[in-house]
């Protein structure tokens with residue numbers, strides 16, 4: 015596995031791969047890799063001749079009071095996991111390499127970035143779209159793989175690629191969970207043992223919501239209320255938002271017709287955890 019830290023070397027390498035006809039699969043990450051990341055990498059490995067993984071903790075997607083400085087990092091372990099999965103290139107640029115002082119351009123997707131995580135983390139999605147757009151221009155992948163755990167991020171990036179006519183397949187893959195249901199996340203490292211039961215209310219409340227839809231309940235507010243009750247039953251939790259929205263454009267819904275997204279963001283101790291479920295009337 016090649017480890018590349020500069021943009022020009024990465025671009026040259028991708029040019030060579032494309033020139034020899036290789037299809038490039040790309041998995042952008044912020045590192046501290048877990049099974050969720052590895053599932054994306056394995057799929058990308060299967061579907062492409064070359065697998066590029068990036069690890070870059072992107073400062074522009076963190077707010078001033080967020081956890082950029084303390085975000086968990088372990089490059090050595092990450093590199094060995096990437097090797098095990100059969101990654102060809104690990105791209106790990108530094109912050110100065112990605113954001114020279116001269117850089118003044120932002121990529122911004124309107125509308126769907128203003129709700130859910132966008133409402134509580136102003137500027138977050140501009141940071142995400144800008145860095146992913148840059149990474150796409152550097153790695154020049156044919157296909158890029160994202161987790162549906164970050165459903166809004168996936169949806170926003172899908173929109174960006176469509177709107178800017180980027181010739182890249184955006185592939186969204188299911189959330190990988192711990193055995194007890196907790197969605198895997200690098201931020202789970204922040205959880206103390208006694209916070210674990212608080213964290214489990216997220217997946218438990220998603221199950222309860224699916225059950226309500228199965229029972230014929232179509233009122234988004236009733237589902238939000240039930241979910242809120244389950245999460246608030248644990249003293250270690252503090253809800254950021256609980257929202258049932260349209261699964262395509264993420265706008266509020268007055269009733270669930272076919273497909274809705276139930277999205278949650280909850281603070282458990284110092285960790286801000288997110289999770290979601292797509293609620294489908296036929297076979298949720």
Ligand code: AMP
Nearest residue numbers: 043044045050160161163164189190198
């Ligand atoms: P991150 O390192 O948190 O920026 O995540 C990098 C990629 O891994 C994103 O596309 C995430 O959606 C995805 N990802 C994170 N956690 C999971 C998970 N539990 N299951 C599937 N994909 C995930």
